[in-house]
Amino acid sequence: SVVDGAAGHKSISGVEVVHGAINDGDTVAVVCPSGYTGGVNLTCSGGSVVPETGSACYAHCPNGLVDLGSGALVRHGASIHGEHTTAPCPGGFTGSIRLLCSDGNTSAVDCPDAECSCRSTEATVPSGGGILVPTLTVP
Known part of the structure; x- marks a missing residue:
């Protein structure tokens, strides 16, 4: 049977990104939270949500x-x-x-x-x- 990843949160290098449900084998692009830039691609594999290599959210710099x-x-x-x-x-x-x-x-x-x-x-x-x-x- 195919296992899908439920909607939730995923920590990418300490930054929490929010994603919707992902079908097994699918990859989705996720927006970084406010105060960050970059891109995160998440793949569902056997019910586990895994970030693609190189996916990252980078923090902006404060005063x-x-x-x-x-x-x-x-x-x-x-x-x-x-x-x-x-x-x-x-x-x-x-x-x-x-x-x-x-x-x-x-x-x-x-x-x-x-x-x-x-x-x-x-x-x-x-x-x-x-x-x-x-x-x-x-x-």
């Missing part, structure tokens, strides 16, 4: 702070998983930093151009001459 090291913190807004954003540099620096939201965590990423780096507002003169303008680099 917060990113530590650039040396105590330098950059405040950022909320963003969606996979989205690149920029944030202004912390006090004492000018410019902006490029950020990436990855499954609920925001981190600074390398930038292909010099426009997204933090330059100190205080240049110093080294003992050998010239001018040194400290910059913050992405860890």
Whole structure:
């Protein structure tokens, strides 16, 4: 006899997704809950509901702070998983930093151009001459 999967909830990497009844052997696409992006395909096999390999719901990133090291913190807004954003540099620096939201965590990423780096507002003169303008680099 054919066993079908009843409607219910399925935890995918700690995220609860809701699905309707699934006929044995069928695969259905399920929408990730609010605050997440991605796609989940569920297959019913012998009465068990199983996610397809690679199916995932990724968390959006809340407002917060990113530590650039040396105590330098950059405040950022909320963003969606996979989205690149920029944030202004912390006090004492000018410019902006490029950020990436990855499954609920925001981190600074390398930038292909010099426009997204933090330059100190205080240049110093080294003992050998010239001018040194400290910059913050992405860890």
